[in-house]
Amino acid sequence: GQNIDQPTEMTATEGAIVQINCTYQTSGFNGLFWYQQHAGEAPTFLSYNVLDGLEEKGRFSSFLSRSKGYSYLLLKELQMKDSASYLCAVRRRAAGNKLTFGGGTRVLVKP
Amino acid sequence: DTEVTQTPKHLVMGMTNKKSLKCEQHMGHRAMYWYKQKAKKPPELMFVYSYEKLSINESVPSRFSPECPNSSLLNLHLHALQPEDSALYLCASSQGAPRMNTEAFFGQGTRLTVV
Numbered sequence: 001g002q003n004i005d006q007p008t009e010m011t012a013t014e015g016a017i018v019q020i021n022c023t024y025q026t027s028g029f030n031g032l033f034w035y036q037q038h039a040g041e042a043p044t045f046l047s048y049n050v051l052d053g054l055e056e057k058g059r060f061s062s063f064l065s066r067s068k069g070y071s072y073l074l075l076k077e078l079q080m081k082d083s084a085s086y087l088c089a090v091r092r093r094a095a096g097n098k099l100t101f102g103g104g105t106r107v108l109v110k111p
Numbered sequence: 112d113t114e115v116t117q118t119p120k121h122l123v124m125g126m127t128n129k130k131s132l133k134c135e136q137h138m139g140h141r142a143m144y145w146y147k148q149k150a151k152k153p154p155e156l157m158f159v160y161s162y163e164k165l166s167i168n169e170s171v172p173s174r175f176s177p178e179c180p181n182s183s184l185l186n187l188h189l190h191a192l193q194p195e196d197s198a199l200y201l202c203a204s205s206q207g208a209p210r211m212n213t214e215a216f217f218g219q220g221t222r223l224t225v226v
Contacts, residue, residue, distance in 0.1 A: 033214060042115075042201060042217035043154065087153055098167055099144075099215055101153035 004102035006088050011108045012078055020073045020105045022088035030093040034062050034073045037085045037104070046073065046086075075107070083109045114138075117202050117218035125226055126192060132221045134185040134202030142207030143185040144215065145177060148199040160185060161207055192225045199223070 004024045012018040024032070031050040035043035047055055049064035049071060061074040075082055088102040115136045124130050134143065142161050146154035159167035160179040174196075176188040185202055199222050203215040 035217075040199075040222075042219045045214040045216065048214055098156060098159060100156065104153050106151075 004088055004090055004100060006086075006102045006105045008103065009106045009108070011110060012075075014078055014080060014109055014111050016078050018075045018078060018107060020075070020086050020088075020107070022071045022073070022102055024069050024071075024088070024090050024102075026069075026090055026092055028093035029066060029090065031091040032062075032064055032071050033089040033091070033099065034060075034071075035087040035089060035101075037087060039084075043087055078109050080109050080111070083107060115202055115204055115216050115218035117200075117221050119221060120219065121222045121224075123224045123226060124189065124192065126194075128192075129188070129190045131189065132187040132200055132202075132223075134187075134204075134218055135183055136204045136216070137183055138204065138216070139182075140204035140206055140216075141182060142205045142215075143179065144203040144205075145175075145185070145187050146201040146203065146217075148201055148220070154201055158187075189223075192223075194225045197224045 006022045033048050034046040036046050037043040046060055047062035049055055049062050052064055052066055054061055054063045059076045064071045085104040085106050087104045089099045091099050118133045144159050145157040147157055148154045156169050157171045158177045163179045174191050178186040199220045201220045202218040205215040206213040
């Protein structure tokens with residue numbers, strides 16, 4: 001089995017930076033994904049890390065430390081439209097193409 | 112085309128009804144998934160198809176029956192559901208083996224209400 005933990009909610013101000021942490025315990029780690037999900041909509045892919053380090057993609061960056069079982073998603077220059085749930089998901093090598101999601105972090109961006 | 116299309120978008124069904132959810136993708140993906148998502152909860156995996164064969168069944172009750180007629184289509188047949196089965200049902204696809212380390216693309220989901 002695996003445990004994937006992330007904070008339930010975070011609030012930040014428009015234009016600011018927010019960091020969403022995700023910790024996981026799993027065997028056969030084979031990649032970590034971050035998805036964004038607006039209420040009532042499908043999850044949309046943001047980033048993927050399989051090696052240690054930082055992946056930057058525009059205003060969003062994701063970091064992975066496999067030895068610590070830790071990842072974060074960094075959202076810069078927050079916009080109101082960034083208010084959404086952010087889902088951390090872990091893929092296991094031993095489980096085929098299985099992707100297991102953490103509980104999600106609801107981010108509320110305030111003016 | 113990076114789209115996964117699900118129909119219908121909304122479905123209301125009685126506990127004695129039989130209905131089907133449909134999912135289609137034309138990205139050449141060989142792995143397709145069904146997830147169930149309750150309000151304010153993360154998606155929970157139900158089934159995985161890899162190369163049109165069922166590879167993972169997460170101990171889903173038999174009132175849910177998946178079917179993969181071809182590499183582009185995935186169905187979920189529903190029969191004798193319970194009100195607690197009401198949820199958003201998400202279909203997803205990814206490239207699959209050997210390129211397993213690719214992201215999954217999700218459809219918009221079917222909002223199912225069982226009355």
